[in-house]
Amino acid sequence: MDAYERVAASRAKGRATAQDYIDNLIIDFEELHGDRRFGDDKAIVAGVGKLRNMPVTVIGQAKGRSARERGMRNSGSPHPEGYRKALRLMKQAEKFKRPVLCFVDTSGAYPGIEAEKRGQGLAIAENLYEMMTLKTPVISVFIGEGGSGGALALAVADKVIMLENAFYSVISPEGCASILWKNAKKKKEAAEALKLTAKDLHELDVAEYVVKERDTDRGFRNVYSQLENLLYEEFSKLRQMSDDELLAARYEKFRKIGRYE
Amino acid sequence: MIKPNLFKKPQNKLEGGTPVINEENLEIPEELCVLCSSCGSTLFRRDVENSGYVCPECGWHFSMSARERVEYIADKGTFKERDADMSSKNLIDFPDYEDKLEKAQKVSGEPEGVICGECEIEGVRTCLFVMNPDFMMGSMGVVVGEKITRLFEYATEEKLPVIGYTVSGGARMQEGILSLMQMAKTSGAAKLHSDAGLLYISVLTNPTTGGVTASFAMEGDIILAEPKALIGFAGPRVIEQTIRQRLPKGFQRAEFVLDTGFLDAIVDRREQRRYLGKMLKLHCEEADI
Numbered sequence: 054m055d056a057y058e059r060v061a062a063s064r065a066k067g068r069a070t071a072q073d074y075i076d077n078l079i080i081d082f083e084e085l086h087g088d089r090r091f092g093d094d095k096a097i098v099a100g101v102g103k104l105r106n107m108p109v110t111v112i113g114q115a116k117g118r119s120a121r122e123r124g125m126r127n128s129g130s131p132h133p134e135g136y137r138k139a140l141r142l143m144k145q146a147e148k149f150k151r152p153v154l155c156f157v158d159t160s161g162a163y164p165g166i167e168a169e170k171r172g173q174g175l176a177i178a179e180n181l182y183e184m185m186t187l188k189t190p191v192i193s194v195f196i197g198e199g200g201s202g203g204a205l206a207l208a209v210a211d212k213v214i215m216l217e218n219a220f221y222s223v224i225s226p227e228g229c230a231s232i233l234w235k236n237a238k239k240k241k242e243a244a245e246a247l248k249l250t251a252k253d254l255h256e257l258d259v260a261e262y263v264v265k266e267r268d269t270d271r272g273f274r275n276v277y278s279q280l281e282n283l284l285y286e287e288f289s290k291l292r293q294m295s296d297d298e299l300l301a302a303r304y305e306k307f308r309k310i311g312r313y314e
Numbered sequence: 315m316i317k318p319n320l321f322k323k324p325q326n327k328l329e330g331g332t333p334v335i336n337e338e339n340l341e342i343p344e345e346l347c348v349l350c351s352s353c354g355s356t357l358f359r360r361d362v363e364n365s366g367y368v369c370p371e372c373g374w375h376f377s378m379s380a381r382e383r384v385e386y387i388a389d390k391g392t393f394k395e396r397d398a399d400m401s402s403k404n405l406i407d408f409p410d411y412e413d414k415l416e417k418a419q420k421v422s423g424e425p426e427g428v429i430c431g432e433c434e435i436e437g438v439r440t441c442l443f444v445m446n447p448d449f450m451m452g453s454m455g456v457v458v459g460e461k462i463t464r465l466f467e468y469a470t471e472e473k474l475p476v477i478g479y480t481v482s483g484g485a486r487m488q489e490g491i492l493s494l495m496q497m498a499k500t501s502g503a504a505k506l507h508s509d510a511g512l513l514y515i516s517v518l519t520n521p522t523t524g525g526v527t528a529s530f531a532m533e534g535d536i537i538l539a540e541p542k543a544l545i546g547f548a549g550p551r552v553i554e555q556t557i558r559q560r561l562p563k564g565f566q567r568a569e570f571v572l573d574t575g576f577l578d579a580i581v582d583r584r585e586q587r588r589y590l591g592k593m594l595k596l597h598c599e600e601a602d603i
Binding site: 233 | 400405406408456457460485486489490491492493495497499502504506524525528529530531532546548553556557562
């Protein structure tokens with residue numbers, strides 16, 4: 054598959070959503086709503102549950118499984134209150150020493166009048182700022198689209214795991230093509246140029262792991278079991294670290310990506 | 315030094331009323347005079363330069379190069395630049411990026427899109443970074459992120475405040491995901507600076523958008539803006555395309571952003587040095603004032 058085919062696969066209807074991952078990986082999940090400031094953004098599903106026997110906080114961008122649900126969830130494009138709900142629950146996780154598991158799947162933070170009025174830029178900035186020093190392990194799994202700052206706001210993480218056909222980019226290939234070459238049809242060239250595939254991101258040290266999608270037609274079973282093992286193992290390792298070690302390693306990880314020599 | 319494009323009002327088609335001026339019809343030689351792109355007044359270039367590139371008639375804040383701004387805001391002769399020679403590489407082999415960089419260096423006369431250093435403002439020692447509108451629209455790539463990160467780290471070590479002037483179209487797409495990562499990196503450095511109990515004042519200038527708004531621009535203890543500066547996450551064109559309607563007049567301008575509660579104050583450029591000096595002193599130990 055070329056880069057754009059993977060982008061298309063990441064957006065395909067019927068691809069597993071954050072809720073599918075929660076249903077298949079998290080036991081005793083209870084959703085927790087609202088940012089305690091403005092409202093409850095359904096583009097982000099969040100709550101507490103267990104990964105095997107380990108209590109975790111789960112936060113995921115949820116695109117919705119049916120047309121109706123996609124409408125309700127704004128196709129996984131969060132407003133500021135979504136990011137603020139995420140941050141509220143991350144802080145709660147820190148208090149109770151629960152690891153945080155994020156599922157990233159968004160075309161981007163929603164670009165609308167209300168979102169701007171309520172401080173979309175600030176909401177994302179606050180998440181980046183606070184996540185860098187959050188005293189509990191954070192792992193972000195990119196399950197589909199990883200659209201720019203709207204994705205990063207759930208991904209200042211100790212480990213980033215990419216599904217094989219997920220992508221992560223500073224701008225969509227369509228957006229890049231239309232701005233740079235004034236021609237949205239050059240999206241294939243843009244997708245290649247942006248180095249946005251899981252493999253590229255692994256090579257650029259943005260993602261630590263890539264999970265193969267061999268069994269996609271059998272309902273992602275294989276993906277879920279690979280992911281469950283990997284997450285449990287990684288969280289167990291991260292929990293061995295002291296807060297200082299954890300935060301120093303997280304800072305250094307982002308410090309050295311694309312490091313200037 | 316004045317560049318010809320300096321006096322172009324950044325395009326925001328949503329706010330009409332910009333007079334269309336055919337420069338060929340002007341009788342006064344261009345070297346002596348400029349037109350305010352906001353009110354249309356003919357102004358003596360020298361007057362505009364002497365007033366910090368603010369129109370004496372209507373108060374419109376013209377774009378200002380980073381180098382000129384450093385000179386304008388720092389106490390005379392106090393600025394010591396850091397990491398002055400860092401310039402970008404084409405880290406992901408993006409098509410034509412080298413040409414773009416070369417062109418930006420020529421246009422701006424600077425190796426990259428931000429100037430960092432330390433100086434005194436009204437006699438108080440501070441770190442200062444100023445982004446450059448003339449370098450690929452102030453876009454943030456690895457070098458911009460790295461220089462700002464290093465400045466915060468230096469300020470944390472030296473227990474100095476940071477004042478940062480932002481102007482940006484957002485993350486630099488020619489550096490792909492590596493430009494996005496600068497948002498996390500700079501935010502982390504700003505957070506550690508803050509956790510050390512140190513002051514950071516950001517000053518948002520026209521336009522501040524995208525990844526810069528969604529990171530260090532909005533992370534100041536005190537967030538200021540210049541009058542009428544466009545400030546937002548999504549740009550007006552992107553929003554219009556998404557919602558398929560025109561945006562209200564004044565949307566995302568500094569006055570609007572102040573009203574919605576995201577700015578501490580709007581400060582006229584001609585008042586900024588005094589304002590910043592006062593704010594810096596308010597954060598000094600009593601004995602040091």
